[in-house]
Amino acid sequence: xxxxxxxxxxxxxxxxxxxxxxxxxxxxxxxxxxxxxxxxxxxxxxxxxxxxxxxxxxxxxxxxxxxxxxxxxxxxxxxxxxxxxxxxxxxxxxxxxxxxxxxxxxxxxxxxxxxxxxxxxxxxxxxxxxxxxxxxxxxxxxxxxxxxxxxxxxxxxxxxxxxxxxxxxxxxxxxxxxxxxxxxxxxxxxxxxxxxxxxxxxxxxxxxxxxxxxxxxxxxxxxxxxxxxxxxxxxxxxxxxxxxxxxxxxxxxxxxxxxxxxxxxxxxxxxxxxxxxxxxxxxxxxxxxxxxxxxxxxxxxxxxxxxxxxxxxxxxxxxxxxxxxxxxxxxxxxxxxxxxxxxxxxxxxxxxxxxxxxxxxxxxxxxxxxxxxxxxxxxxxxxxxxxxxxxxxxxxxxxxxxxxxxxxxxxxxxxxxxxxxxxx
Amino acid sequence: xxxxxxxxxxxxxxxxxxxxxxxxxxxxxxxxxxxxxxxxxxxxxxxxxxxxxxxxxxxxxxxxxxxxxxxxxxxxxxxxxxxxxxxxxxxxxxxxxxxxxxxxxxxxxxxxxxxxxxxxxxxxxxxxxxxxxxxxxxxxxxxxxxxxxxxxxxxxxxxxxxxxxxxxxxxxxxxxxxxxxxxxxxxxxxxxxxxxxxxxxxxxxxxxxxxxxxxxxxxxxxxxxxxxxxxxxxxxxxxxxxxxxxxxxxxxxxxxxxxxxxxxxxxxxxxxxxxxxxxxxxxxxxxxxxxxxxxxxxxxxxxxxxxxxx
Numbered sequence: 244x245x246x247x248x249x250x251x252x253x254x255x256x257x258x259x260x261x262x263x264x265x266x267x268x269x270x271x272x273x274x275x276x277x278x279x280x281x282x283x284x285x286x287x288x289x290x291x292x293x294x295x296x297x298x299x300x301x302x303x304x305x306x307x308x309x310x311x312x313x314x315x316x317x318x319x320x321x322x323x324x325x326x327x328x329x330x331x332x333x334x335x336x337x338x339x340x341x342x343x344x345x346x347x348x349x350x351x352x353x354x355x356x357x358x359x360x361x362x363x364x365x366x367x368x369x370x371x372x373x374x375x376x377x378x379x380x381x382x383x384x385x386x387x388x389x390x391x392x393x394x395x396x397x398x399x400x401x402x403x404x405x406x407x408x409x410x411x412x413x414x415x416x417x418x419x420x421x422x423x424x425x426x427x428x429x430x431x432x433x434x435x436x437x438x439x440x441x442x443x444x445x446x447x448x449x450x451x452x453x454x455x456x457x458x459x460x461x462x463x464x465x466x467x468x469x470x471x472x473x474x475x476x477x478x479x480x481x482x483x484x485x486x487x488x489x490x491x492x493x494x495x496x497x498x499x500x501x502x503x504x505x506x507x508x509x510x511x512x513x514x515x516x517x518x519x520x521x522x523x524x525x526x527x528x529x530x531x532x533x534x535x536x537x538x539x540x541x542x543x544x545x546x547x548x549x550x551x552x553x554x555x556x557x558x559x560x561x562x563x564x565x566x567x568x569x570x571x572x573x574x575x576x577x578x579x580x581x582x583x584x585x586x587x588x589x590x591x592x593x594x595x596x597x598x599x600x601x602x603x604x605x606x607x608x609x610x611x612x613x614x615x616x617x618x619x620x621x622x623x624x625x626x627x628x629x630x631x632x633x634x635x636x637x638x639x640x641x642x643x644x645x646x647x648x649x650x651x652x653x654x655x656x657x658x659x660x661x662x663x664x665x666x667x
Numbered sequence: 668x669x670x671x672x673x674x675x676x677x678x679x680x681x682x683x684x685x686x687x688x689x690x691x692x693x694x695x696x697x698x699x700x701x702x703x704x705x706x707x708x709x710x711x712x713x714x715x716x717x718x719x720x721x722x723x724x725x726x727x728x729x730x731x732x733x734x735x736x737x738x739x740x741x742x743x744x745x746x747x748x749x750x751x752x753x754x755x756x757x758x759x760x761x762x763x764x765x766x767x768x769x770x771x772x773x774x775x776x777x778x779x780x781x782x783x784x785x786x787x788x789x790x791x792x793x794x795x796x797x798x799x800x801x802x803x804x805x806x807x808x809x810x811x812x813x814x815x816x817x818x819x820x821x822x823x824x825x826x827x828x829x830x831x832x833x834x835x836x837x838x839x840x841x842x843x844x845x846x847x848x849x850x851x852x853x854x855x856x857x858x859x860x861x862x863x864x865x866x867x868x869x870x871x872x873x874x875x876x877x878x879x880x881x882x883x884x885x886x887x888x889x890x891x892x893x894x895x896x897x898x899x900x901x902x903x904x905x906x907x908x909x910x911x912x913x914x915x916x917x918x919x920x921x922x923x924x925x926x927x928x929x930x931x932x933x934x935x936x937x938x939x940x941x942x943x944x945x946x947x948x949x950x951x952x953x954x955x956x957x958x959x960x961x962x963x964x965x966x967x968x969x970x971x972x973x974x975x976x977x
Contacts, residue, residue, distance in 0.1 A: 440866040441681075443781045443802030443841055513782030558758055559780035561801070 244661055245277060249289025249622065253296055254595045255602075255611035264294050266618040269661040273614060289622055292655065293590060296610045297329025297360075297619025298597040301419075302394070302473060302497060302545035303570060305331075305362065308349060309338025314550035314639045316350070319570070320358035321637035322548070324665035326570040327654025329619035330361040330609050331548075332601075334394040335372075342367040342378040344386035351387055359664040360657070361619070363389045363607070368407045368418065374398040377407055384414035389605045392419035394473060395520075397455060399425050405462050412468035417604055419471045422455035422480070423521070432561060434507040434522045442511065444560065447522050449477035456480045460487040460494050469493040471604060474547050476502045476521045478531030485540040495604060496535075497543040500576035501567060503532050505644065513560045516644040519549070520565035536596075537587040543604065544596045546573040550640030568638050572631055572645045574623070578652030582625070590625060618661035625652045675975040676788040676795045677967050679804035680845040688846055691966055692814050698969070699962035701738065711969050712741035712773075718766050719745045721777040721798070722759075727933060727957070728798050728808070732775045735964035741773070741972075763787050773972050776800070794975035796967060802836045807967055808932050809842030811960040813850065815952050816887055818959065819928055824851030829881045831857040831913060832891030832940055833902075835864065839932045840891060844872055855881050858891075858913055861902045878913050882922040889930040890915055890940045906939055915941045920948070928952050 244266035251262045265277040277284055305319035314322075316333075323331045333350065335341030341350065347364050354362035366383030368391045370376045380391055391411055397420060398404040404420075411418050428451035433439050435446025452475070459470040460483060475481065475496040484496050501519060506526050509517040517523060535541040549566025556563050574597075581587045588596075602610030609619060631648045633641045657665040671690040680688065701709055717736040721729050729745065736743045746766075759778075766774060773794040776784045781801035788795040799805040817823055828847050834840045834856050844867075847854050854872040856863050868874050875881050882888065893909060903909055910916070915929070920942065923929075929941075929951045937943040946953060 437866060437869050440864065441841070441870065443804075443836075443838060513785055554758065557760060559778065559786060560782045561780040 244285045244287065244618070246287045246289045246294055246620065246622070249292045249294035251294045251612060252591050252594050253612040254591065254599045255296070256613040258612065259591055264612060264620065266620070266661045269618050271612050271614055271616045271618050287622070287656070291624065293594070293623040293625055294612070295594045295621045295623055296598040296612050297657070297659065298327050298574065298621050299330040299332075299601040299610055300328045300545050300548070300570060300573070301332040301543060301601045301605065302499070303331045303333055303548040304336065304550065304566070305333045306550060307337060307353060308346065312552055316353050316362055317357040318637065318639040319548070319550070320354070320360045320362060321665070322568070322570040323360045324657045324659070325637045326572070327574045327621040327623065327657055328360060328570060329621065329657060329659045330363060332363045332365060332389060332605070334392065335365050335367045336395045340367055340371050341365065342370050342372070344379070344382045347383060347386035347388055360659055361609070363605070365390045365392050365419065367391060368393045368398055369403065372396045374400060374403060377403070377410060380407065380410050380416065381414050384416050388416065389607060390417045390419050390471070392421065392473065394419065394421045397421050397423040397425070401458055401462070404458070405466065408462050408466040408468050408470060412466060415606070417469045417471055419473050420455065420459055421473045422452045422459065422475070424451045424454040427451035427454060432518060432522070433510050434524045436507060436525050438507045438510055444510070449479055449524065449528065452477050452521055453479040453483060456483050460492055463492050463494045467493065469495070469604070472496040474499045474502065474521060474545070475541065476524045476528060476532070478528050481531045481535035481540055485535065485538070488540060495543065496541045497545045498532055498536060498541045499545060499547045500569060500573045500580070501644065503529050503580055504576050509644065514644065515556045515558070515560055515563035516567055516642055518560060518563050518565055519547070519567055533585055533587050536581060542596060542600045544573070544577055544593070546570050550638055551642050552640060556642045567642050567644060568636070568640050569643070571636050571638060572643060572650070575629065575631070575650035575653045576645070578625060579650040583651050618658060620658040621654050622656040623652065624655045627651070627653055627655065629653055672970045673974060675971055676784070677806050677971055678784050678788055678795065678797050680806050680809050680842045680849070681804065683849070685849045688810070688813065688849060691810055691963070691970065692817060694966040694970060695814050695959070695962045698965040699959065701965070702958070702962060708738050708740060710740045712736065712739040712972050715741045715772040715972055716770060717741045717743050717773040717775065717968065718771045719743060719775045720766070721746070722748045722783070723777050723779045723799070724748070725777050725799070728777065731957070731960045732798060732964050735961055735968055739965055739968055741968070759783060759787065760790060763791055767791050767793055772975060773968060792975065794971040796971060799838050801838065802841070803838050804842045805838040806842050807960065807964050808839050809846045810967070811956055811963040812843055812889060812930060812932070813846050814959045814963055815930065815956050816928065818955070819952060820886065823847065826852045826886040827855065827884050828852050828887040828889065829855045829857055829885040830889045830891065831878065831915070833862045833893055834858055834867065834891070835862045836894065837891050843889060844870055848872070855885070857881050859903045859909070878919065879922060882919060883924065885923065885927050887928045887930060888915065888923065891932065892934065892936060893940050910939060914939065915945055917942045917944055920945045923950065930956060932956070
């Protein structure tokens with residue numbers, strides 16, 4: 244395969260140039276290797292396109308095993324491919340919970356059989372996500388998880404969390420944390436602020452996230468091991484992270500597109516597609532997230548792709564499950580908002596936040612176009628204007644607040660191991 | 668039907684204009700007069716079906732709506748949470764669609780979740796009347812409060828109204844705030860700082876934690892029920908301290924202007940938010956509120972039912 248005349252951007256191999264990219268035997272190759280191939284060589288015209296390492300989304304829920312009416316590994320992988328992603332990291336809140344090696348083995352087998360992109364599992368921190376006893380983290384590591392997390396839940400007991408981080412360090416697994424102090428958050432469903440006050444909805448205060456970000460900074464220092472804070476949303480979290488990273492603490496944070504595309508104002512019609520955990524925040528928080536992205540405090544972009552069936556979401560606001568799908572809109576939203584509209588980062592930085600940064604966190608061999616790497620490639624048209632149509636999604640679910648949004652920029656072709664798995 | 672009313676639903680006062688609120692109050696005048704006649708029934712909703720759908724328990728609001736519907740000659744069915752299929756796992760949407768399939772014209776909904784009436788209003792052709800949703804709105808209660816104030820004082824604009832008690836969890840407070848501000852009143856919220864967060868100031872009201880400073884200036888005090896049975900312990904230390912800091916005791920009532928109205932949406936906790944003698948005193952209009960509630964609900968059913976069944 245030859246991808247011709249695109250703008251090849253790869254921070255890992257320090258490339259940003261108009262060039263041809265060669266693929267042979269599922270790997271990024273030298274020009275000479277492709278010439279030597281006997282069969283017909285596929286040529287792709289990438290003029291005007293970005294040729295990026297295959298994008299990585301480190302935060303998705305594929306719902307299998309247990310909730311295949313929301314999403315399957317197969318449909319989720321197709322949604323990933325359609326969004327430009329070649330690798331995704333699945334959260335462990337399945338049923339059974341991914342707190343044991345056999346569930347991990349099942350997910351890996353299933354992914355190998357049906358997924359068109361690379362699906363990497365995580366394991367839990369605690370048994371059954373209960374936050375009390377440690378999951379068999381060493382066995383999970385041997386089974387092939389890339390991180391541990393109780394995502395959707397948060398270990399409240401700091402001592403349990405401390406031992407988990409210490410233990411994970413031994414087996415070299417990063418610890419991801421969904422930062423939520425249960426006492427402060429209580430039954431909160433939306434950001435505590437103007438709109439929760441106006442609408443009488445139970446508030447989820449910013450301090451409920453920040454308390455756990457602070458906890459994680461302290462434990463990362465105490466245990467000298469990496470903790471990655473998932474889907475951060477508040478100005479205070481950005482400030483805490485910025486200060487800690489400046490001191491060299493092994494701490495990082497990720498951002499989801501909905502937390503910069505929307506504010507808590509979106510809840511005023513009680514649309515349950517505006518209900519996610521953590522919740523949509525204030526404009527001041529959005530501004531702080533944008534600054535955190537601009538200065539590198541927040542180093543990773545992801546979707547928190549959380550599929551739910553229509554009948555589950557179409558209920559009273561309090562009763563609706565948290566979460567929205569995001570794989571098929573996130574690149575468009577981030578390109579539109581971060582690169583085009585707010586000009587917070589350039590194209591190369593956006594790609595780095597989806598490639599080298601997550602690859603470094605997970606210590607996986609991905610996110611680069613260097614010679615010999617797996618030929619996972621995403622072709623992006625940064626100028627393409629398009630309209631979100633949820634009925635055309637590959638995902639099995641439709642719970643997106645971005646229906647009919649007009650966005651600029653999207654993936655137009657997704658290549659995994661040298662094979663096109665999706666094309667606009 | 669008047670050009671001043673074009674809504675099939677009444678979901679809250681935040682969405683109403685001052686003119687719409689005034690129109691409901693004017694319409695209420697006519698229905699209040701009906702209540703004084705020998706025959707208290709009018710044929711306005713004859714042949715229409717009204718469903719009182721109370722997913723959260725209520726006696727007085729449900730009874731008031733039921734009586735209002737009877738007086739308008741509607742057929743009424745009452746469904747409560749325990750008798751509905753919701754307990755069998757049916758969704759709110761499906762239950763409501765079933766009621767609509769039985770040709771219900773008006774659905775009066777009381778629900779513990781904020782936004783539930785709007786959820787149904789967006790999906791049903793029938794009128795949806797919010798009879799209280801979570802801590803969000805209770806529009807007919809606020810309308811009857813406004814009506815009672817207007818009846819006693821002639822004009823609402825310029826009055827100083829103090830709403831006292833648990834504001835954070837109160838739908839009555841929110842609907843009153845929206846309605847009073849639209850009609851030009853000055854609103855002060857009073858209560859423990861945990862139940863009256865400063866965030867409310869952004870709605871255009873004043874927040875005070877000193878009841879003794881507020882009472883002498885008030886033209887109306889509206890006391891909210893302290894829901895101690897539901898209150899999580901951390902919001903205030905106990906009823907004794909609440910009474911000491913915020914209760915409308917006999918002693919405190921002396922601070923009020925002689926013509927200040929004392930209101931309460933009920934049910935009252937005698938000796939907690941209000942002293943028993945004060946509740947029964949000459950300044951109290953608590954029972955007028957109940958009487959006016961019937962007329963207000965007749966007006967609301969008549970106006971919304973007239974739109975949805977056109």
